[in-house]
Amino acid sequence: MSDANIELGDIHWLMDILQNIDVGLVVLDRQYDIQLWNGFMESHSGLSPQVARGENLFSLFPEIPQDWFTKKAEPVFELKTRTFTIWEQRPYLFRFKNYRPITGRASVMYQNTSIIPLQSIDRQVNHICLIVYDVTDIAVSRADAETALQSLTERNRTDLLTGLLNRPYWLQEATREYARCQRSVHPSTLVLFEIDDFRQINVLHGHPAGDHLLKTLADGLLQTLRRTDQVCRYDGETFAALLVDTDEEEAGVFAQRIHELSSVVNQSGLPAGVSCTLSLGIARFQQDFSDSAAWIQAAETALMQARQEGGNRICIHQP
């Protein structure tokens, strides 16, 4: 590192490299006064080395918290060791604006920095060098990846036609809730419901009319749900709701609200001649259900009973 064989002429091009390298280099003395300010720093801050040199870092850049920065820098002076800051802990040290109008998608430059000790001839560290790396692209790609992952996760659990949860995800939730109920004194309730004579609607008015009905009903549902209610499109025209911490009575109120939804749906511009009524089956959690499938089966039995009694009604599973 400390090559004694660098000649004066060489210093000229070494300085050229310092000026042109695409990382920020700042040399600070013991008082945090700026001693060196390279081309990168000049370009992004708009301050020439003549202006920056001799100025105090903290008065020139009030956005750098002095306490925080000296905590990182003092060990470099004291222990001659390197310290680092990364954009995850503080997005930037110097507030440099985005400088690429086309490909730059962040408003500021994200920065990683290294602080390294500079030893003088007597092996004392009276200066430190601050190296500033532009990591905006990394930060932006990380954010992109997270957004993509989130939307994938969302998509993975959604029924595309209705926007409700899909069956596989809901079944997972039901299994989890079954396990929770076994340990809890607040039991939950399942409600299964379906549109009466849906096949008839499909046959008489075509699938687009059926789809429109499903979607209108789902939209109404989404407006009626509480935050903790988990509703999925269970199968074709059948829906399933998992009502957490809800007893039979409260579930009855919920079921009543859903039952009444059909009249709202009927007034919402369905194709002429199409009307819908709903049948619902309610099953409260019972300790003697052997698994979540048994619980769902109980709700299905209640639903089947509602259907057999002519539809357009609510039935409760009798253990």
Added chain:
Amino acid sequence: MNTQTQPVVDLNEDQRDCYQELTNVAMGQAADRLARLLDAYVVLPIPKVNLIEANDLRMAIQEVEDESAMSAVCQGFIGSGIAGEALLLFNDTSFHDLSTLMNYPGELDRFAEMELLMDVSSLLIGACIQGIGEQLEIHFNQGHPVILGQHCKVEDLLKPGNHQWTKTLAIEIHYTLEHVNIDCDLLLLFTEDSVIKLNDKINYLLD
């Protein structure tokens, strides 16, 4: 990439002693510096020098995942063609004690914990690597630290076949501080080809 046979990593007793001695000296220097900065007595451990397999590493990382998501920091280093990565595992460390020690005022939220991890790991890893480098006359450059669980998914590190090596040199240092609840392991892992170069340097010292 060529498909040459992997370098065979080997370690004899003399070499092991030499690595241990080297680390001891480095630790001594590091402990001295830390004691001055933190005003706390660092209990000096006897470092363990071993050849470890990728599986052992996975087990160490697994513990991180089991315990909590935010308690391990990795930092790469390289100098004179010798490269490796340091892994600092905080086992039974109280962030509260750590913050008192490092003189951090204020509430300990997720960000404050990250700051602490970053600062403490800079000190512990930096001091040790520097100490070893000085004795071997290698100037090690360090990359930016990575917090496991936050920056990279621990489960990704755990997948078998993700590590390109089978057996390599590991130096393990167990740090404890007196009177405070701080207990951590520093693991220095060298790449396979670095071990051969390092062994050459060590042999030179042994001669």
